[in-house]
Amino acid sequence: MTVFLVIAALLTLLVVGWLMRALLRPAAASLVSSQNLNISIYRDQLQALERDLARGAISAADYDVTRDELQLRMLDDTATVGPAPTGDAPVRHSGRLTALAVAILVPVTAAGMYLWLGQPAAMDPGAAAVSANHQVEQMVEGLAARLKANPNDPKGWAMLARSYKVMGRLDEAEQAFVKAGDVINSDAEMLVTYADLLAVRADHNIEGRPLALVQRALALDPQHPMGLMMAGVAAYRRADFSTAVSYWEKLLAVLPPGSPDATQIESNIAQAREQAGMSATPGKPARPADPAAAKLPPVDPATAGAVTPEKINQMVEGLAARLKSQPDDLAGWARLARAYKVMGRLDEAEQAFVKAGKLIDTDADLLTQYADLLAMRAGNQVEGRPMTLLNKALALNPKQPMALMMVGSAAFRRADFALAITHWEKALTVLEPGSRDATLVVAEIADARAKLGGKSQADSKP
Numbered sequence: 001m002t003v004f005l006v007i008a009a010l011l012t013l014l015v016v017g018w019l020m021r022a023l024l025r026p027a028a029a030s031l032v033s034s035q036n037l038n039i040s041i042y043r044d045q046l047q048a049l050e051r052d053l054a055r056g057a058i059s060a061a062d063y064d065v066t067r068d069e070l071q072l073r074m075l076d077d078t079a080t081v082g083p084a085p086t087g088d089a090p091v092r093h094s095g096r097l098t099a100l101a102v103a104i105l106v107p108v109t110a111a112g113m114y115l116w117l118g119q120p121a122a123m124d125p126g127a128a129a130v131s132a133n134h135q136v137e138q139m140v141e142g143l144a145a146r147l148k149a150n151p152n153d154p155k156g157w158a159m160l161a162r163s164y165k166v167m168g169r170l171d172e173a174e175q176a177f178v179k180a181g182d183v184i185n186s187d188a189e190m191l192v193t194y195a196d197l198l199a200v201r202a203d204h205n206i207e208g209r210p211l212a213l214v215q216r217a218l219a220l221d222p223q224h225p226m227g228l229m230m231a232g233v234a235a236y237r238r239a240d241f242s243t244a245v246s247y248w249e250k251l252l253a254v255l256p257p258g259s260p261d262a263t264q265i266e267s268n269i270a271q272a273r274e275q276a277g278m279s280a281t282p283g284k285p286a287r288p289a290d291p292a293a294a295k296l297p298p299v300d301p302a303t304a305g306a307v308t309p310e311k312i313n314q315m316v317e318g319l320a321a322r323l324k325s326q327p328d329d330l331a332g333w334a335r336l337a338r339a340y341k342v343m344g345r346l347d348e349a350e351q352a353f354v355k356a357g358k359l360i361d362t363d364a365d366l367l368t369q370y371a372d373l374l375a376m377r378a379g380n381q382v383e384g385r386p387m388t389l390l391n392k393a394l395a396l397n398p399k400q401p402m403a404l405m406m407v408g409s410a411a412f413r414r415a416d417f418a419l420a421i422t423h424w425e426k427a428l429t430v431l432e433p434g435s436r437d438a439t440l441v442v443a444e445i446a447d448a449r450a451k452l453g454g455k456s457q458a459d460s461k462p
Contacts, residue, residue: 012107019102045070139380140167147179154183155440158190165197166344173197187436191217192227199230206234221432223254232268241276245269256365260335316343323355330359334366341373349373364397371406382410399430405441412444417452421445 046067053063140163147156161176177184177194184190195213199206206214211234217227232247248269255262272278316339323332337352353360353370360366371389375382382390387410393403408423424441431438 012110016103016106154180170201188217188221188224190436241272244272260331330356364393364400367393368403401427401430417448420448
């Protein structure tokens with residue numbers, strides 16, 4: 001902030017100095033007098049008259065008469081002679097007043113215009129982050145107010161529930177899930193999100209209703225990653241290690257090979273196999289090759305404790321501490337960025353994404369997650385840097401569903417309804433039929449088609 005003010009002050013002083021120099025500079029006196037100019041003109045006329053006499057163009061009598069007239073006119077024009085100007089002309093009194101006014105008004109006006117039109121708070125990163133979070137809270141509160149006036153919107157309640165969960169407002173999130181009703185029973189993603197919320201509120205105990213919701217989600221989508229992870233963790237805590245291995249091996253099949261999540265799951269599978277007395281997975285070591293990789297702790301079936309939020313924070317902070325000593329672990333930074341994003345620690349998530357470096361440019365999912373984070377921090381504004389990242393993601397994977405949905409929404413906001421429909425129809429080809437996202441995209445396409453038809457009719461009118 002101080003650097004900005006110093007630069008602004010220097011630029012203002014330069015402008016004021018340039019203007020005052022022009023106003024206070026003395027005007028140079030004229031070096032040509034009217035007397036000398038008149039004498040020069042008459043001399044030329046006399047020389048021309050003499051040339052006419054020499055050529056015989058006029059007679060001697062005419063020459064004498066004309067010469068006398070010229071001489072008399074010259075005497076009349078040069079009879080009054082003013083004093084010749086000397087030196088420089090003094091600076092006028094009005095010039096000094098104008099310069100003084102400029103010296104006062106320019107800085108005052110510049111400061112006033114910036115305070116009126118500018119954003120002084122933007123110079124403070126902390127204040128900017130608070131402002132962005134405040135905008136997000138306002139949007140969520142606006143959705144909550146709309147749902148109070150129109151409570152028969154189950155999709156809206158489901159969206160509000162997820163928003164409250166991300167913000168850590170768990171009581172309100174659970175109430176919103178209840179009001180969403182049966183709409184979540186046909187959406188595997190919503191079922192798993194609801195199950196995770198209930199597990200968090202029960203000190204991360206997945207047994208009971210959370211596990212029932214997870215099982216229902218897996219019946220809709222047998223390859224849902226988070227559902228498979230939670231079901232595997234529940235089985236591991238019951239000491240049903242073979243079932244845990246079964247779930248996690250299914251999960252490993254849908255994770256990108258070599259990704260941080262895949263490495264973690266391989267470690268979990270190896271430990272579960274060891275606990276169950278099973279042989280190691282073919283081609284995989286019985287234990288993770290990286291001794292720093294996180295492990296599931298040994299479980300006592302009688303005293304299997306739940307993972308508390310404090311333990312989750314400890315794991316994330318442990319990863320952050322390890323990355324300080326191993327800053328070249330790009331995959332670790334990407335994993336930390338996603339963890340921070342889920343926890344709502346958006347500033348730290350953005351810093352971690354930056355430290356993931358070139359790894360992001362080769363991963364469509366990471367690019368999309370980074371774009372979503374930047375959009376959230378900009379009040380859900382996709383244009384600008386988020387759109388650049390989304391275009392990179394789609395260049396790597398033209399059917400990345402979240403990227404297609406986001407660029408479609410951006411096109412819709414620009415009233416480019418045809419482009420929005422194109423992106424959303426492509427997203428439908430990869431979304432699970434009947435899922436919440438697919439249902440939402442179908443509704444958005446219908447809305448865009450209606451607006452496109454209305455726009456075409458308006459354009460066709462004379």
